[in-house]
Amino acid sequence: MAMMRYAEALNAALREEMQADPSVFLFGEDIGRYGGVFKVTKGLMEEFGETRVRDTPISEQALTAMAVTAAMTGTRPVLEIMYADFVPLTLDALVNQASIYNYIWNGQVKMPFVLRTQGGGGAGAGAQHSKALDSMLAHIPGIKVVAPSTPADAKGMLKAAIRDDQPVVFLEHKLLYNTRGEVPDGDETVPLGKAATMREGSDISIFATSKMVVEALKAADLLAADGVSAEIVDLRSLRPLDVNAIVASISKTHHAVVVNEGWRFCGYAAELSATIMDHAFDELDAPVARATLPDMPIPYSEPLETAMLPSAEKIRTAALKTLK
Amino acid sequence: MKNTPSVEQHLEIYRRMLLVRHLEESLGALHKEGRTRGPIHRCDGQEAVGVAATAVLETGDKVATTHRGHAVYIGKGMAVHPVVAEIFGRATGACGGRAGHMLVADAEKGVIGGNAIVGAGIPAATGMALSMQILGTGNVAMCVFGDGAAQTGICHEAMNMAGLWKLPVVFVLEHNQFGLTVPSEVQSPVEDLSIRAAGYAMPAEIVDGNDAVAVYRAVSTMVERARRGEGPGMVECKTYRVEGFSTSDMGGYQKPEDIAAWKARDPLIVSRKALLGEVGEAQLAGIEAAAKAEVDEAFEAALSDPMPEFSLDEACNPYSEAH
Numbered sequence: 001m002a003m004m005r006y007a008e009a010l011n012a013a014l015r016e017e018m019q020a021d022p023s024v025f026l027f028g029e030d031i032g033r034y035g036g037v038f039k040v041t042k043g044l045m046e047e048f049g050e051t052r053v054r055d056t057p058i059s060e061q062a063l064t065a066m067a068v069t070a071a072m073t074g075t076r077p078v079l080e081i082m083y084a085d086f087v088p089l090t091l092d093a094l095v096n097q098a099s100i101y102n103y104i105w106n107g108q109v110k111m112p113f114v115l116r117t118q119g120g121g122g123a124g125a126g127a128q129h130s131k132a133l134d135s136m137l138a139h140i141p142g143i144k145v146v147a148p149s150t151p152a153d154a155k156g157m158l159k160a161a162i163r164d165d166q167p168v169v170f171l172e173h174k175l176l177y178n179t180r181g182e183v184p185d186g187d188e189t190v191p192l193g194k195a196a197t198m199r200e201g202s203d204i205s206i207f208a209t210s211k212m213v214v215e216a217l218k219a220a221d222l223l224a225a226d227g228v229s230a231e232i233v234d235l236r237s238l239r240p241l242d243v244n245a246i247v248a249s250i251s252k253t254h255h256a257v258v259v260n261e262g263w264r265f266c267g268y269a270a271e272l273s274a275t276i277m278d279h280a281f282d283e284l285d286a287p288v289a290r291a292t293l294p295d296m297p298i299p300y301s302e303p304l305e306t307a308m309l310p311s312a313e314k315i316r317t318a319a320l321k322t323l324k
Numbered sequence: 325m326k327n328t329p330s331v332e333q334h335l336e337i338y339r340r341m342l343l344v345r346h347l348e349e350s351l352g353a354l355h356k357e358g359r360t361r362g363p364i365h366r367c368d369g370q371e372a373v374g375v376a377a378t379a380v381l382e383t384g385d386k387v388a389t390t391h392r393g394h395a396v397y398i399g400k401g402m403a404v405h406p407v408v409a410e411i412f413g414r415a416t417g418a419c420g421g422r423a424g425h426m427l428v429a430d431a432e433k434g435v436i437g438g439n440a441i442v443g444a445g446i447p448a449a450t451g452m453a454l455s456m457q458i459l460g461t462g463n464v465a466m467c468v469f470g471d472g473a474a475q476t477g478i479c480h481e482a483m484n485m486a487g488l489w490k491l492p493v494v495f496v497l498e499h500n501q502f503g504l505t506v507p508s509e510v511q512s513p514v515e516d517l518s519i520r521a522a523g524y525a526m527p528a529e530i531v532d533g534n535d536a537v538a539v540y541r542a543v544s545t546m547v548e549r550a551r552r553g554e555g556p557g558m559v560e561c562k563t564y565r566v567e568g569f570s571t572s573d574m575g576g577y578q579k580p581e582d583i584a585a586w587k588a589r590d591p592l593i594v595s596r597k598a599l600l601g602e603v604g605e606a607q608l609a610g611i612e613a614a615a616k617a618e619v620d621e622a623f624e625a626a627l628s629d630p631m632p633e634f635s636l637d638e639a640c641n642p643y644s645e646a647h
């Protein structure tokens with residue numbers, strides 16, 4: 001075990017996978033010489049050279065389309081899209097290209113690429129640099145979408161994502177990069193599609209991913225003071241979704257709050273809520289509560305942004321409401 | 325020379341460049357004290373581009389700019405206080421604190437607006453020009469964009485249509501040698517990006533972007549053509565980003581000797597020297613002191629202005645009965 005920052009854990013995963021497999025290469029804006037604006041790729045151009053670690057022009061649309069076909073033809077590209085807010089520029093490559101080929105070409109091609117990006121608010125970065133957009137990505141069939149919350153999962157899941165033969169969107173969070181945690185030594189992977197129980201509880205289940213897991217854990221402390229025992233489940237993977245873990249937790253607590261940093265309407269929280277209805281309706285003692293971003297753009301000014309973002313306090317409020 | 329600004333016009337450009345310089349330096353100082361929020365992209369040393377290019381425009385003309393747009397905001401006629409108040413997220417800001425420094429707009433002044441999706445300003449200005457052509461307003465749209473933005477796919481799509489349809493739009497390329505941290509030679513195989521204008525059948529001119537008079541002249545020529553219905557044009561302004569990419573830049577990739585060389589040719593130095601041949605030292609000193617005082621007052625006021633209060637936006641409500 002070693003204590004690491006989330007960004008360092010990602011860096012270690014990239015380094016180890018590049019050392020192990022010469023077909024892995026990295027490209028993206030400012031990832032080489034500068035080491036990435038969040039320093040995730042620091043030192044990798046020096047170690048692996050400019051062929052395997054490339055600084056690119058600002059060309060998200062073409063880069064993503066190129067990752068798809070580079071992956072089809074023998075390499076394992078890891079593309080960094082600097083902000084999730086720029087993901088809309090990549091959508092044709094994901095929705096109309098990557099997601100269809102394996103199926104319509106009847107399994108003739110593989111697409112082992114990873115699109116790493118980071119989203120989320122709370123940094124005062126304004127309406128075009130603060131969104132999560134995970135719901136939009138999880139909507140696409142044929143693409144895995146994962147969003148780890150701890151340094152250990154960041155490392156283990158990135159290694160698994162790079163080895164996966166399907167496209168994987170790997171969602172990071174700007175406010176998680178500096179968080180620290182123990183990371184297992186050596187070649188440990190964490191499977192994609194398996195949830196993790198972060199805190200056991202008996203009164204209510206709270207399901208979250210990424211930075212929202214941190215908020216949910218804080219909410220569990222607040223709820224403990226209210227006399228409520230909350231179970232926190234880190235889904236880790238939005239797609240595929242660990243339905244068994246969700247059902248198991250709800251079978252114990254009979255109440256649920258689903259948390260998502262994205263918009264509410266047609267969002268991932270709505271999907272989770274419907275999934276719970278499909279699989280655990282009989283276990284529920286009350287309607288599922290949602291804690292999400294309200295349906296509007298994210299403003300710059302601190303009090304406005306803070307008022308909008310889902311937080312421990314808002315998760316607590318949602319939990320108390322559904323428990324009443 | 326054709327389209328040279330009058331002494332009065334140049335003095336006004338100089339004054340606005342001073343406002344922008346003090347604005348940027350004050351932001352830098354407040355950032356050091358931990359009193360700013362989020363990344364701030366300064367344009368010190370590049371003021372001649374945003375200020376002199378927009379000085380050519382009329383109020384009814386529109387401009388779209390980048391994440392580094394302070395010179396365009398002030399150049400197109402916005403007062404300092406609403407810009408500063410916006411940067412500090414105040415209720416009195418140009419957009420009530422919602423936009424922040426990268427996305428400022430003032431529709432009345434024709435600033436619509438800052439844009440932090442790199443490249444997005446290029447089709448934005450082109451669409452405004454399409455509307456102007458359809459309505460026959462006689463106005464012109466301008467896009468100020470970076471060398472990094474010039475590499476986006478949407479740049480090609482928009483410029484192709486601008487050339488094809490002879491739209492009244494002027495593309496002002498602020499070539500400051502860097503994308504974010506990546507030098508332009510790592511982003512493009514050609515040094516002069518405006519050679520691409522030929523592919524869109526539009527004229528282009530390369531100018532010293534630190535010389536406000538040169539920027540003004542070249543942009544005027546393109547604006548006049550566009551206003552006459554002769555189609556778009558491009559001006560490539562060569563300049564240099566002397567500060568980091570933003571206040572969150574960790575540095576280490578710009579050469580100190582390059583920074584020093586460009587600082588020696590600062591646009592304020594270039595304009596002051598030219599103006600000193602026309603007006604006296606006393607007049608310039610007066611303008612300089614007044615500009616400093618104006619910016620200091622704007623900061624003092626903005627920093628004690630109230631913060632906005634949050635309310636849900638009904639226009640975004642998916643269950644709204646108003647829809």
Ligand SMILES: Cc1ncc(C[n+]2csc(CCOP(=O)(O)OP(=O)(O)O)c2C)c(N)n1
Pocket residue numbers: 029058060082086089390391392440441442443469470471472473474500502503504565569
């Ligand atoms: C579509 C998109 N990709 C990436 C970014 C991140 N980014 C912000 S500014 C920038 C560099 C822009 O370079 P340039 O257009 O030359 O403008 P400058 O910063 O030099 O003024 C990058 C890559 C972004 N904001 N939008």
Ligand SMILES: [Mg+2]
Pocket residue numbers: 470471472498499500501502503
């Ligand atoms: Mg640039």
